[in-house]
Amino acid sequence: MLPHFYEAVLDLVIKTSTDLPPDVRAAMKTALTNEPPGTQSAQALTIIAENIDQAAEGEGAICQDTGMPTFEIKAPAGANQIWMAEQIRNAIAEATRRGKLRPNSVDSITGKNSGNNLGPGTPVIHFEQWDQDSIEVKLLLKGGGCENCNAQYSVPCELAHLGRADRDLEGVRKCILHAVWQAQGKGCSPGVVGVCIGGDRAAGYLHAKAQLFRLLTDVNPDPRLASLEASVMGRVNELGIGTMGFGGQTTLIGCKVGALNRLPACFFVSVAYDCWAFRRLGVVLDGRDASIREWQYRDPAHPSLPMIDQAGFTRTGREVALTTPIDEAAIRSLKVGDVVLISGLIYTGRDSVHSYLMKHEPPVDLKGGVLYHCGPVILKDGDGWKMMAAGPTTSAREEPYQGEVIRRYGVRAVIGKGGMGAKTLEALRSAGAVYLSAIGGAAQFYARCVEKVEGVSLSEFGVPEALWHLRVRDFPCIVTMDSHGGSLHKDVEVESGSRLKMMV
Ligand code: SF4
Secondary structure (H helix, E strand, O other): OOOOHHHHHHHHHHHHHHOOOHHHHHHHHHHHHHOOOOOHHHHHHHHHHHHHHHHHHHOOOOOOOOOEEEEEEEEEOOOOHHHHHHHHHHHHHHHHHOOOOOOOOEOOOOOOEOOOOOEOOEOEEEEEEEOOOOEEEEEEEEOHHHHOOOEEEEOOEEEOOOEEEOOOHHHHHHHHHHHHHHHOOOOOOOEEEEEEEOOOHHHHHHHHHHHHHOOOOOOOOOHHHHHHHHHHHHHHHHHOOOHHHOOOOOOEEEEEEEEOOOOOOOOEEEEEEEOOOOEEEEEEEOOOOOOEEEEEOOOOOOOOOOOOOOOOOOOOOOOEEEEOOOOHHHHHOOOOOOEEEEEEEEEEOOHHHHHHHOOOOOOOOOOOOEEEOOOOEEEEEOOEEEEEEOOOOEHHHHHHHHHHHHHHHOOOEEEEEOOOOHHHHHHHHHHOOEEEEOOOOOHHHHHOOEEEEEEEEOHHHOOOOOEEEEEEEEEEEEEEEOOOOOEHHHHHHHHHHHHHHOOO
């Protein structure tokens, strides 16, 4: 047997969830440098940078959506894959118990969370044999917000703003640009795309995801694909989508393309979109005892340099302080672009809570209240609770419900990420409410704004989906949809659409 295999995998899982690799840090540092200070993207990037440092220092999850654990393993012939898979499942359950991973595995029929990240299809484990005596274990943690931004095109096809995409590399380039434009800030931009040209639908997505294991700084060994990657990266940041879709200089930090043979009748372009919290690491294990021989993507002998060398998120003095419950006049005075600092009691609510509120009265008084689209990582701590990670989740999923919830229960502010649609915008206008963007993935930064977890309702929905009562102080957000019909998300989508048109 391999006595160190379990502890090596547990170490890998914890490091992947908490310490962003150097190539991603470098790309995010460049993004921060390129953004003019004072812009919304610059503010967001400062929070992201501070969050990356906090996660590494405190060994906390970089993002509360710790994602689908996907393992790619290469092992010598004869290695016991059944045993290794069992050890991997044990390590995943232990990392979840320690709060390094959020319980993320949900029964698709009953909606019940397994609580330990185990279940059919979770974690994903792929084995391959190789002719070396060592074992390579790579892990990707990719969350739901960016997973929902994946796209698959069957070309030839017509694309908004870009016209026809043909079965050639120019058609592929159009598909990639379209996928990035379509994602806007919903996948927590700046993102990275892994792309597969060809294959069948299933193999295409798999191969696209496999590209995400490449280093951001590598050069594709196929000169045709290297040129395609360079051509995408040469133009894509002109879209101006920016960090979290706030508008800005950096929309994408990497584009990695692979190709598979296809059937003559099919031509798929599969795009796997990953967020700035681009978490993947690997280890090479000794084939005799599975001790770690080497870390991939990072070198423990050279610890990662901090992202922020000065104070981090600093106040300008123009922030608007709001304390819950909030009255209508205070909300009506806010405009898109204002930065607010929320204090008081707020409530989390995402998919299950919104669906519940369509049929039942809320278990708490939401009048004048703030609803936070967040699926936190929280551990039981004696009689109370310990907040481990608390960033926002993608708001677009609540679009069918949000307007009605705001009107029915008098909610004054919704915090989330990625923006919401026309129905919500109209409800904000008529009811006097605002949509506030928090910075996606900044789970440690926002966890530190939570003074106390005061209670929980609807705990039967599981940790991420329950309605948590959070006492917060100076919780910073940006008004991106106001009560006067203003929407930064709508403006950036229209403007980036017209820039997309110029890229053909
Ligand atoms: S950073 Fe955003 S998209 Fe990425 S895992 Fe976190 S919430 Fe999801």
